[in-house]
Amino acid sequence: MGWFTAPDYWLGRLVFQRALAAVYLVAFLTAALQFRALLGERGMLPIPRFVARVPFRRAPSLFHLRYSDGLFAAVAWGGCAVSAALLAGADAWLPLWGALLLWLVPWALYLSIVNVGQTWYGFGWESLLLETGFLAVFLGNDEVAPPVVVLFLLRWILFRVEFGAGLIKLRGDPCWRNLTCLYYHHETQPMPGPLSWFFHRLPAPLHKAETAANHLTQLVVPFLLFTPQPVATAAAALMILTQLWLVASGNFAWLNWITVVLALSAVRWPGGPPPAGSAPPLWYEVLVLAVAALLVFLSHRPVRNMISRRQVMNRSFDPLHLVNTYGAFGTVGRIRHEVVIEGTLDEVPREDSGWREYEFRGKPGDVRHWPRQFAPYHLRLDWMMWFAALSPAYAGPWFGALVERLLENDRDTLRLLRRSPFPRDRPPRFVRARLFRYRYTTWPELRATGACWDRTFVREFLAPTRLAGPARDD
Known part of the structure; x- marks a missing residue:
């Protein structure tokens, strides 16, 4: 099936996978360094209490089998090690089936953490990392060219992230519609960065221009992701530029960076011919198409949420966080x-x-x-x-x-x-x-x-x- 793969995206896949591994590494490092006080046996919200009252089917996690601080540390530091190995390109040294299994490891480990993380892990970028990480399992390695359907689904995630955020703004605070939200946002955002004071002091007309550019990037540009190249690459580049602006203006954990990673998957990078790979084996084609069919079916829930007048932000619709809805700052505080x-x-x-x-x-x-x-x-x-x-x-x-x-x-x-x-x-x-x-x-x-x-x-x-x-x- 020649239509199954996209050889021209081999470099894009490489850049995407290494960047995703870096985000995984930060996420696991955050867990390893903070869990004892937050979730440990003597933490503020101990995991043992949580798993005692929440069944496995509602929050699948390794820690339902057994919990100790030592085991959590092993999971978190083990996730760091696997992420570092993937960042170094360890998946390229394995056969195709081995690469898939290696990418499955950080997803399963981080799912186990998020599902028992309670309030501390109730942020939209946790689900975004898990949804992106699950799809990354099926991208393959240099043995085969990237599957078209997986590349499409990565763009579908990016579309939902940006378009959903744009809709929640238009339906939410009136200041998004009159272009004045950035009069307040840089001062009232959750965690200002070193440049936030200066962003806040920008002239009011520039704040309005920022807001208008945000609406353009979130409500119009996402549709261009599904157009032919080089338009799709230009759309992804605009999204990356917008996310880097947000990185400079505040501290939003890895939300902006995982969005950049998703946008990288839509870029067709200039480069030489792809590595000589073999035709994808039948089992791989069947597996990828089956997973794609499942994810397309599950997508009806975030789509219904996006078109609903009662749209909600950052909701996971299944305990595996396979398909989620996103959005941020539907309301902006003035004080x-x-x-x-x-x-x-x-x-x-x-x-x-x-x-x-x-x-x-x-x-x-x-x-x-x-x-x-x-x-x-x-x-x-x-x-x-x-x-x-x-x-x-x-x-x-x-x-x-x-x-x-x-x-x-x-x-x-x-x-x-x-x-x-x-x-x-x-x-x-x-x-x-x-x-x-x-x-x-x-x-x-x-x-x-x-x-x-x-x-x-x-x-x-x-x-x-x-x-x-x-x-x-x-």
Whole structure:
């Protein structure tokens, strides 16, 4: 079946696979370095409790068979190792069936993590990585040319990511329709980056031009992905340019990078003739076509969601995350609130006690602390602190456990922070949380104070709290 493969895309497949392996590597590294405090046996949302109440069929995971922190570490670091091997091109050294199995490993391992990750893994880019990673299993290696149907389905994912995000904006906040959302977004986004202050201070007409360009890229350009070359390549290039603009303006974990990876699959790269490969074996053709038929059938659910007036964002329709719906920032906040956590060594907490502030790695805190670039690395606790500031309901499942760990000076929890104000052997007696309104300073204020933020106290978020009993030993 000569129509089955697209030899001209052999270099595009290579670039896509190596880039996807790099995103996998970041995702597994994030899991390995943060899981103990978030999900471990003594974490804020322990996995053993989750698997005890949620059956395997609803959340397939290796950890339903057995859980220990050592096993999770092995899965996460093992995922890092496999991802690094794929980044180095290990799949090219294997027979076709071996390459497929090797690409299946990181998908299965990361699925096991996401399905027990609870709130900490409730982000759309988790499903996007899994959906993309599942399709990557069937791209093959140098033994065969890339299958046309898999390349088409990768573009279909990219279409849903961009077009779905565009629709959710038009149906959502009116500021997207009057082109004013970027008057606020760079200041109120979940985790600003080092350039976000400067993006916020761009002239209003340029903000409107940014928004109009976003609508064009998300609502018109995606259809060009399914046109002949070189138009499809030009459409993918526009999407990549837009995503790099977003990378520069904020910290969105690997959302922008996995979107770039998908766009790379639509590019027909200039290059020499493809490696001499053999005709695809029959079993491979049957397998790819069967998987494609399944994914096309499952796609009716995200399509129905996109055309619905009640469109939802970032929804997975099956426990394997095979076909999902995406979207972001249907509503843009006008005011930025931040939860500031403080502790004191005083035996009796008073307003004039020596309250000391905990500093997070990515979320705004100290008004003089300029934001840093962390993406594609994902600071999960910092992101959830942004949601907590939007509504205490988001903090319900885990915030109390966080406060408890801070009162204990829990080592794994403190590693998630930039700085704890208390020495290791002297935990605070009380911890409290207060809500502040943050805004970017103006140019004169920045020159006068050196602070990129100004903040104003709003209200108490959590009254001074202490441990009910003696702190646990590490």
